[in-house]
Amino acid sequence: MTRGEVNMRKDRPQTTDYRLQTIDNRQQKNSLESGVWSLESEKGMVLIVSLLLLLVATVVGITALSTSTTKVMITGNQRLSEVNFSHADGGVSVSVPIIKTTWDDINFGTATSSVYAGIIMDNFSDDPAQDADINDIQYLDLAGTTTISIDIDLLYEDQPPGCGMKFATGGEGSGSVCVDKYYRVNSNSAGPVGSVAGVGALYRYVLR
Known part of the structure; x- marks a missing residue:
């Protein structure tokens, strides 16, 4: 082996180191490029996840708003129902003094001059089943938004136990009376937004 060959062998490792360094530089460059691509990819995923979360929040908000609106409507309907029921029940109470005033033919006409004259209809009758399903009394509540009809x-008359027969013609305005009169009272209330309620009652008027 000559001296020149020995020098050439000594120079070869330097060439190999340069190639390794070049490969390392390429790997580092590829790693940097891969890292940049990975960051950009993660940014896209973050955007997609954010949009999905925003969509879910929007759906939840719309659902909550719809539920709240429905609850408000239910509460309003319940309130209207209770108000109408109260008015209809009050109509039954109004009927009692009117029945007491108009129980016979002679006193029947005096109702038109009483405090109830303004709410008694012209077709009001004390005859049994003569005006079935026809409103005898009608008026508005104080607010003027609800109509009570x-x-x-008069369904029938009955003689209570222990009471004698009708004396003379007491039922017609003279003599003594011992009889029970049974009335059917149907009171209906019609309020705002088509809300309605009805109360039915059977009233016994005792004559002694």
């Missing part, structure tokens, strides 16, 4: 029908 009342139908009063």
Whole structure:
């Protein structure tokens, strides 16, 4: 082996180191490029996840708003129902003094001059089943938003136990009376937004 060959062998490792360094530089460059691509990819995923979360939050908000609106409507309907029921029940109470005033033919006409004259209809009758399903009384509540319509029908008369027969013609305005009169009272209330309620009652008027 000559001296020149020995020098050439000594120079070869330097060439190999340069190639390794070049490969390392390429790997580092590829790693940097891969890292940049990975960051950009993660940014895209973050955007997609954010949009999905925003969509879910929007759906939840719309659902909550719809539920709240439905609850408000239910509460309003319940309130209207209770108000109408109260008015209809009040109509039954109004019917009692009117029945007491108009129980016979002679006193029947005096109702038109009483405090109830303004709410008694022209077709009001004390005859049994003569005006079935026809409103005998009608008036507005104080607010003027609810109409109360009342139908009063005399169903029948009955002689209570321990009481004698009718004396003379007491039922017609003279003599003594011992009889029970049974009335059917149907009171209906019609309020805002088509809300309605009805109350039915059977009233016994005792004559002694």
